[in-house]
Amino acid sequence: MVAPLLLREHGYTYPVADAAGALMTTEHIARPFTDTWIDSVRALVPTPEAYRAQSLPDQAALELLGCDDTVLELLIANGLPVRQTAEGRRFDYHDLANVAIYSRSGCSVPEAGQRMLMRYASATPDEWLKQRPLDLTWELRCGDPRCADGAWRVRLPRPDLFGGERGPARLRGGARTAGGHLVEADGVSALTIKFPVLLRGRRATVQSPVIRSVYGRLLNDLAEGRLRYQWLPGALRTDPMAAFANGTLDCVAASLLLARRLEDAAVPAWTRQGRVLGLVNVEHAWTEALDDDGSWKVLDPVFALLGRQAADAHPEFDGFCEGSVPSRFLPWDVEAGRPVAEHSCARGESVPVSTLTFEQRRAGQ
Amino acid sequence: MINPATEPARALLIEVVGPLAASTVRELAPEADLRASGIDSGDMIRFVLAIEKRYRMQVDVDDLDALNSIRDFDRLIARHDRPAADRGERPCG
Numbered sequence: 284m285v286a287p288l289l290l291r292e293h294g295y296t297y298p299v300a301d302a303a304g305a306l307m308t309t310e311h312i313a314r315p316f317t318d319t320w321i322d323s324v325r326a327l328v329p330t331p332e333a334y335r336a337q338s339l340p341d342q343a344a345l346e347l348l349g350c351d352d353t354v355l356e357l358l359i360a361n362g363l364p365v366r367q368t369a370e371g372r373r374f375d376y377h378d379l380a381n382v383a384i385y386s387r388s389g390c391s392v393p394e395a396g397q398r399m400l401m402r403y404a405s406a407t408p409d410e411w412l413k414q415r416p417l418d419l420t421w422e423l424r425c426g427d428p429r430c431a432d433g434a435w436r437v438r439l440p441r442p443d444l445f446g447g448e449r450g451p452a453r454l455r456g457g458a459r460t461a462g463g464h465l466v467e468a469d470g471v472s473a474l475t476i477k478f479p480v481l482l483r484g485r486r487a488t489v490q491s492p493v494i495r496s497v498y499g500r501l502l503n504d505l506a507e508g509r510l511r512y513q514w515l516p517g518a519l520r521t522d523p524m525a526a527f528a529n530g531t532l533d534c535v536a537a538s539l540l541l542a543r544r545l546e547d548a549a550v551p552a553w554t555r556q557g558r559v560l561g562l563v564n565v566e567h568a569w570t571e572a573l574d575d576d577g578s579w580k581v582l583d584p585v586f587a588l589l590g591r592q593a594a595d596a597h598p599e600f601d602g603f604c605e606g607s608v609p610s611r612f613l614p615w616d617v618e619a620g621r622p623v624a625e626h627s628c629a630r631g632e633s634v635p636v637s638t639l640t641f642e643q644r645r646a647g648q
Numbered sequence: 649m650i651n652p653a654t655e656p657a658r659a660l661l662i663e664v665v666g667p668l669a670a671s672t673v674r675e676l677a678p679e680a681d682l683r684a685s686g687i688d689s690g691d692m693i694r695f696v697l698a699i700e701k702r703y704r705m706q707v708d709v710d711d712l713d714a715l716n717s718i719r720d721f722d723r724l725i726a727r728h729d730r731p732a733a734d735r736g737e738r739p740c741g
Contacts, residue, residue: 349694389697396693403709410709420684562696562712563689640683642716 317357320350323385324358328511328531330377334519337366337373344374348383349390358382381513393514400563401589403611404596411609412484416644417560419480419613423624423635424473433628435468435635440557440623441616442480445608450479464616472628479644482560484610486603490575494582497544498605502584505532512537512588521620534568534585538619541570541582554619557612560641567612568619574606581608650674657721660702661687664694678719695721703728 329335339347345355359365363382366373383391403410419440425433441464442449452460455475458468468474489495504510513531520526523543526536538554545552551573559567569583587604590596603609615623626635652659662670665687676685682692696707699721705728707715715721 347690392690392693395697396689399693399696399712402712406709561709562692562715638683640681642681643714 317354319387320354320358320382321361323387324361324363324382326385326511327362327378327382328513328529329364330375330516331519331525331529334516335364335375335378336516337364337375339374339376339379340371344379347376347379347392348386349388349392349395377514377516384514396563396565397589398593400559400561400565401586401593401596403561403609404586404590404593404600407597408486408599408603411603411607411611412486413610415480415482415560415610417480417482417641418644419478419639419641421476421478422473422638422640423476423626425626425628425630426633426636427628427630430472430628430630432470432472433626433630435466435471435474435624435626437466437468437474437476437624438615438617439464439466439476439478440480440613442482442613444555444614444616445485445612446483447610448481452476452478480613482610482613484612485581485608487574487578487580487606488602489572489580489582489606491550491572493548493550494545494572494574494580495605497548497550498541498582498584501537501541501544502587505537505584505588506591512585517620532585534583535619537585538568538570541584542572545570545572555614556617556619556621556623557614558639560611560613564639564641569608569612580606582606655718655722656725657699657718660698661691661695661718661721664698665691676718678722679717681716682718683716699725 341352341355345351348355348358364375364378380393383393384397386394388394423435423437435458437458439452440449452466453476454460454466454468456468456471456473458466458471458474458476461467466474466476489498501510505512509530510527511531513533515526515531515533515536519529519531520533520535521539523532523536523539526532527540532540535554535556542552542554552570554568554570556566556568559565567586569581569586571579571581574580583604587601590600590604617623622634624635624637626633650659650662658673658676661682662673665673669686669691672686676682683689687695696712696715700706703725707724711724715724
């Protein structure tokens with residue numbers, strides 16, 4: 284029998300939540316803790332060999348998984364891919380992350396990060412649409428620490444696409460604006476760009492039965508396990524047919540695949556990338572389709588799936604992902620999987636290391 | 649030495665980041681933005697997990713948005729670090 288797991292202590296009774304905040308039930312103690320790890324590794328679709336980079340040693344794996352040696356050995360015994368080298372064992376980052384996000388351990392960084400990211404799904408629809416005045420700081424640097432100078436071409440985010448605003452950018456590192464949404468610089472290895480934004484969400488409902496059908500089919504494929512949501516390496520996520528053939532999708536691959544299916548059904552569609560702002564501030568991608576009412580609607584099957592997997596998502600969240608956009612999304616006018624910032628230097632062309640932080644702007648500022 | 653009674657967030661963050669980064673955390677100004685001070689997203693997640701475990705709470709979405717500095721985390725802990733009855737939770741029986 285499944286019942287809430289209660290802790291009695293000092294005369295009080297507490298419902299017990301796991302480390303990520305999901306309420307636990309007696310089912311969690313009916314099964315040995317390690318069973319959920321075994322279930323997760325057995326369901327893993329390993330990163331295909333052509334995309335695999337097994338470079339992480341045991342210690343990094345343990346830190347990422349938030350487990351001990353016993354669990355790691357158990358995962359290897361149950362199929363976690365590992366490469367033996369002269370320096371010791373090596374693991375692929377995405378294989379580890381994908382075991383972690385389905386482990387239900389409550390201890391791994393990817394699982395906890397994903398749950399914290401999706402915690403907003405449990406808030407009310409008003410919170411999803413609340414205006415967010417923020418001061419953003421975007422730091423970019425060449426991925427090669429030996430870089431002394433180089434050229435930059437950086438696209439600024441476009442909150443105006445969803446009814447928001449972006450204030451003037453304050454630039455450091457010799458950068459200059461080049462057109463309204465572009466920043467360029469020469470002769471520097473790093474850039475800092477600061478700008479205020481006002482983010483707004485938008486609530487909308489999809490009218491077109493064709494869009495609803497194509498979107499619903501992809502979401503059901505993910506929810507019912509015919510396709511598995513996993514974190515994917517860059518080269519695989521931007522090749523949606525290869526990701527589909529592998530039976531795995533992440534937000535980028537899902538958005539590209541959905542756009543392709545919509546276009547096959549004669550619905551104009553494209554993809555967009557952005558960031559989701561919160562404690563965990565991550566890259567995200569979604570599809571936009573031209574609806575029968577003449578407006579573009581946001582379609583986000585991956586967040587709908589993660590909302591279904593969350594223990595306490597608001598009942599309207601699933602429908603919200605079909606047409607609406609929350610004020611946590613910071614959009615770029617850039618397709619999914621394409622770089623928003625490019626850098627070239629003597630070391631070659633590269634996607635730079637990017638750190639975006641934000642502070643809430645208080646009233647009067 | 650950091651006193652966990654007066655600086656609970658800093659003491660816990662030192663546990664999370666480990667000895668290599670402990671000196672950075674000791675020197676952080678209470679109001680400094682943690683992410684801009686080199687605390688990466690993995691450490692931020694571990695830090696929130698550690699707070700939730702130790703203080704047996706769930707950080708809600710509004711709090712998550714406002715957590716930038718040691719001072720913010722100390723305030724959060726101070727708000728929650730009281731007996732359950734003081735927080736309006738119903739005692740057993």
